[in-house]
Amino acid sequence: MSSFSHAGRIGAGLVLALIGLPAGVASADPGPSSVTLAAHEQPKPARPTLEAIKQRAARDGIPLEQAVKDYISTTAATRTVAASAQPDGPVDTPDVMVDDLHAGEIEDLTRIAAAEGIGLTAAIDGIAWQGQFEKVAAQLEAEFPADFAGAVKNDDSAWFAFKADVPAKAVELARTLPVRVDLVGDRGFSERELSAAAEAAHTAVLADPAVEDAATSYDVRTGTVIVETRSSAPLSAQDLLPRAALEAGMHIQVTQVDKVSQPEDKYIRGGGSLGSCTSGFNLKYIYSSTKRHATAGHCGQSAATRTYSNHSTKGGWTKVNRVWWHIGAWGDLSYYTVGSKSPTRTFYHDWNKTRYADDRSPMPSVGTRICHFGITSGGSCAKVARRDVSSGSMRHMVVMDKDISEPGDSGGPWYYGGMAYGIHFGLIGGKSSFTPAYLYQNRGYDVWHR
Missing domain, CATH: 1.10.287.4300 (Stage III sporulation protein AH-like)
Structure with a gap:
């Protein structure tokens, strides 16, 4: 185009x-109805298991990352998992919880900590509450659409704004977050x-x-x-x-x-290879059992038939045929048939490492950490810098705070833990960007998850 x-x-x-x-x-100046909730007055999560792991790491003289990894692997090895809990078979990320933290989230937090040089404890303190933040932001936007003026997550605080007065409901919801919260009123828009x-x-x-x-x-x-x-x-x-x-x-x-913008061309599950692109999540039609395989719109535009390949430890390939592609009001999306493979609710979050998708996010807020897998660059994470971005004919795109992708990554999954966020596009403004996966609902499809 x-x-x-x-x-x-x-x-x-x-x-x-x-x-x-x-x-x-x-x-940008705070309105007279602005409210600040001090961090020391906010509730803090109780994580006794994590505290015990920290004590063991200190006693044994090993990094916390290794101690947590050991706990997860040991716990997984001693538990019997019901078949109903893994409907598409076992995956590499076990269903082990460390208090309120799933093993998949801990894997992503560990990756972020290593990339940013902040340590796992700092990553947990600064990032692990973002799921709560996203729920509060989504609820405020849904309940006060004419007044909600935005939400931003920082590592140690949250910011919400409103066109007029700060609603009492906003203060009530903000009191559930474990950090300082600034609620700004009288924005004017x-x-x-x-x-x-x-x-x-x-x-x-x-x-x-x-x-x-x-x-x-x-x-x-x-x-x-x-x-x-x-x-x-x-x-x-x-x-x-x-x-x-x-x-x-x-x-x-x-x-x-x-x-301005640059697409990145170069069992079936998300994150596999589609030749010059990466595969996204599997989709399910909302009104029937029909399954499709998601990738970027420009990948669908350029090839009516592609070859899907699993990573080396899973093996196998199949031909998939384009059903629909779109570049425009719903971002950059397409989907293909699933070929001769059986579709699953799993995706690759790293080379040869699979995980279940457990939910699908709405439009993410600014400041949210999200990870990405691409067949060229592998796995990496970044922070949402801009949302609801228009680029060329595309609308509703999400742009991150840095470039963590390479040619060939187009179509790959964006995720955090088991939450599916989007389908990789390429670069907008020199930063990695994706189409939110919820936009597939315009075609009657959604990310297939547990």
Whole structure:
């Protein structure tokens, strides 16, 4: 499609315009109804098993990571697992809990800790509560759609904002989180309105004949619509936001870049090889038992038939046929038949390592840690930097805070623990990006999970 750039990376941008209200009227300033819940007054999780493992690690002089791994493997070896608990057979990640932490989540936390050099204890303290945070954010967005103005997770705090007063329900829900929580009122606009302003700006930019490609997102904390564009002439941001949006406290920033977006081309289960792409999760039709195999839309666009291959320890391959592909309002998605293999609710989270998908996430919040597997890069994790991003004709994309992917990773699974998040696209703004998996519901499908 003409809106895609198929080579290169995004270069450093030149900010062309930043338009908004004077600093004294900036919507990022806390409103009079703002509430802060101090960290020391928030509930803390009780993890007696983890504490015992920490004591053993200190006594034996071994890293906590090794002690936790030993506990999980020993516990798994001594337990009998009911067949109903593993409907598609055994996987490499055992169903062992360390207090409230599943072995799959601990595997991801260990990977994040190693990559960021923070240690497993710090990773657990800073990240393991994100599931609670996501539930609170989703509930607030669902119950107060006209007032919810965004949510951001930091390692040691959470931030929620509202167009007008902070609802009492928001304070009640925020009191369940184990960290400091800032609830900001009187923002002047909702996230829905900020998203609509970003969509209007994106449409206007793409209509300019000088524009070759563009990606548009927004920052809920500053109320800024961010447009990255590749164009043959400088653009003026003056008319991209209506006066009502500016008066509400929104801003717009237009940046000229070298490249905007880049797809990454190069039993059946998610994370296997599809030739020049990676396979995503298996899907189930909501109204019947029909199964399909997910991957990226541009992978489906480029090949009507592909060869699916398991990793080496599982072995085997099968031909799969494209059923549907899409690049547009529902992101970058496609699905294929499952060939001669039996579909499962499992996926590869690393080379030759399988895990069950246990749930499927809605649109993730900014600050959420999510991991990815690609047939070229392997497994790695990053943090959500932008959500509900428009890039070219694609909508509702999620962009991470760094590039952790390579050509050939397209279509691969994004996950955290057993939670399925999305299908890998490639790069937007030079950062790894994916399509949220919930968008398959527009076709009557959803991630097949336990």
